[in-house]
Amino acid sequence: MAIEAKADLLNEQQHDVAGVIRTLKERFADRCATSHALREQHGHTTTWLTNQPPDAVVFAETTDEVAEIVRLCAAENIPVIAFGTGTSLEGHVNAPRGGISIDLSRMNRVLEVNSDDLDCRVEAGVTRKQLNSYIRDTGLFFPIDPGADASLGGMAATRASGTNAVRYGTMKDAVLGLTVVTADGSIIKTGGRARKSSAGYDLTRLFVGSEGTLGIITELTIRLHGQPEAISGGVCPFPDVEAACQAVIMTIQMGLPVARIELLDSLQVKACNAYSKLDLAETPTLFLEFHGSEAGVQEQSEMFSAIADELGGGPFKWATVAEDRTRLWSARHDAYWAGKGLRPEAQIVATDVCVPISRLAECVIQTAQDIEAEGLLAPIVGHVGDGNFHVQILVDLDDPEEMRKSEAFVERLAIRALDMGGTCTGEHGVGQGKQKYMRREHGDALEMMQAIKQALDPHNLMNPGKILPQS
Incomplete structure (x- = not known):
C-alpha cells in the first residue's frame, strides 16, 4: 500500500488523542505539557512555513521512556515527532497531523568517553558545545559545527555538517552507531565502535539523515578527533x-x-x-x-x-x-x-x-x-x-x-x-520545505525510499509529512 493510502487510512482510523494525553500526564506528571505556548514552541520553524503545533509535549529522560511513549501512541495511531533544540530550518519539527512531540533535551548525559579509541557515547540531547566542553581536557574534540548549538541527535537526524566539513566530514562520517526507538516502540542498536565492518546492511547511515521519519535516535556513538x-x-x-x-x-x-x-x-x-x-x-x-x-x-x-x-x-x-x-x-x-x-x-x-x-x-x-x-x-x-x-x-x-x-x-x-x-x-x-524537489533529484529511487518508509513505519506515525512528497 502506498504511503499516501496509508496516510488516508490513518486519518480514517479512530485514535484517542485525549486519552493518550491523560495517560501521559498520569505517567509523566509535569513532564507532559499541553500549554499553547509550549506546543507552539515545539512546532516552531525558523522559516516561512506555518507553525503546526503538536497536541502535547513530553520531556523524556531515558530511552525506555521514549519507547514507552511511542508504544502508547502506536496503539492509537497517533503521530510522534522528535524534538532536539528546534534549530532546524525546513519545518522538521512541525506536526501537520497533530500528535505528541517527544522533547529529548533532558537526555543530555555523556555516557562514556574512550580517549584511546577517539570515540564517545552520548544521549541524543547532548549539544555539540556541551560535548566539547566535557572532553576539553582529554585533548580531543568533536568537529562538526553547524553554527547553532544543536543537539547531536538532531544533527544526526538531519545529517548536519557545517564550517569544518571540508576537512572532517559531516554527521554521516562522525556517527559510528546509534540506539533507535522504532515505530512500534522497539529499541534497536546499529553499528558499534569498530572503525569498519562488512557485516550486514549499514542501518546507521539509513537512520542518519532520515529526519525522524524512520525512528527516534536516543543515543549515539560518535567519532572524535585530536585537538590540532x-x-x-x-x-x-x-x-x-x-x-x-x-x-x-x-x-x-x-x-x-x-x-x-x-x-x-x-x-x-x-x-x-x-x-x-x-x-x-x-x-x-x-x-x-x-x-x-x-x-x-x-x-x-x-x-x-x-x-x-x-x-x-x-x-x-x-x-x-x-x-x-x-x-x-x-x-x-x-x-x-x-x-x-x-x-x-x-x-x-x-x-x-x-x-x-x-x-x-x-x-x-x-x-x-x-x-x-x-x-x-x-x-x-x-x-x-x-x-x-x-x-x-x-x-x-x-x-x-x-x-x-x-x-x-x-x-x-x-x-x-x-x-x-x-x-x-x-x-x-x-x-x-523541499519535498517538491525530491522527485527531480532522486527520480525512481524515490519509490525505494517510500518502500523503506512503509516497511519500517507502516502506519506513517514517525514524523509524518516530512521528506517524502505527500507522505
Whole structure:
C-alpha cells in the first residue's frame, strides 16, 4: 500500500488523542505539557512555513521512556515527532497531523568517553558545545559545527555538517552507531565502535539523515578527533565572487588541507561589520582556518596567500592567536543575526544548495544575478570548500508580492543546483520545505525510499509529512 493510502487510512482510523494525553500526564506528571505556548514552541520553524503545533509535549529522560511513549501512541495511531533544540530550518519539527512531540533535551548525559579509541557515547540531547566542553581536557574534540548549538541527535537526524566539513566530514562520517526507538516502540542498536565492518546492511547511515521519519535516535556513538597542535585562521578579500570561488577551487585541487573555508559576499560582510564591530573590506571575502603543526599551518597559509594573489585577492591576514580567531568565527556564526540587522522588521528565510565544486562559481554568480534582478535583499554565505552555500532572504511575510518573488527565487535556486549536478539541500535537510524537489533529484529511487518508509513505519506515525512528497 502506498504511503499516501496509508496516510488516508490513518486519518480514517479512530485514535484517542485525549486519552493518550491523560495517560501521559498520569505517567509523566509535569513532564507532559499541553500549554499553547509550549506546543507552539515545539512546532516552531525558523522559516516561512506555518507553525503546526503538536497536541502535547513530553520531556523524556531515558530511552525506555521514549519507547514507552511511542508504544502508547502506536496503539492509537497517533503521530510522534522528535524534538532536539528546534534549530532546524525546513519545518522538521512541525506536526501537520497533530500528535505528541517527544522533547529529548533532558537526555543530555555523556555516557562514556574512550580517549584511546577517539570515540564517545552520548544521549541524543547532548549539544555539540556541551560535548566539547566535557572532553576539553582529554585533548580531543568533536568537529562538526553547524553554527547553532544543536543537539547531536538532531544533527544526526538531519545529517548536519557545517564550517569544518571540508576537512572532517559531516554527521554521516562522525556517527559510528546509534540506539533507535522504532515505530512500534522497539529499541534497536546499529553499528558499534569498530572503525569498519562488512557485516550486514549499514542501518546507521539509513537512520542518519532520515529526519525522524524512520525512528527516534536516543543515543549515539560518535567519532572524535585530536585537538590540532596549531591553528591558523584569517580573512582574505577578493575583487569579486568569481575570484573568491576560483581560489576555493584551486585550494581544494592543490590538496591544501584546509579545515574551514567560508565565503561571505559583500552584503554579508557589510552586515557582519555592523553587527560584530569589524572593519573588513566590504567585498567578497573568504574566512579560512588551517589545522596542523606550527610549521604546517604557516606553510599552508603562505600557499593560500599565493593563490589569492594570483587571482587578484588579498592580502590574506592570518593569525594564530586564539582570541583573534574566535572573534572572526563568532562573526561568521552570527551571520544570521547580522543579516537580520540589514532589515530588522523582516523575517529571514534561509535556504541552501550544494553543487560540485567545479560549478560553484557559476552557481553563486547566477544566484547573485537572480537576487539583483528580483530586487531582493539576500546576503550569501557558504561552506564553499564542499560546494555548499546559503542564501538568507529578508522578506516581509505579509507582503504577497515579496513572498511570490522569494518563493520563485528559492525554486529557481534549487533547480539551478540540480541542473548543475548538485542537490536541493546540502545540509538544511528536506523537512516540509523541499519535498517538491525530491522527485527531480532522486527520480525512481524515490519509490525505494517510500518502500523503506512503509516497511519500517507502516502506519506513517514517525514524523509524518516530512521528506517524502505527500507522505
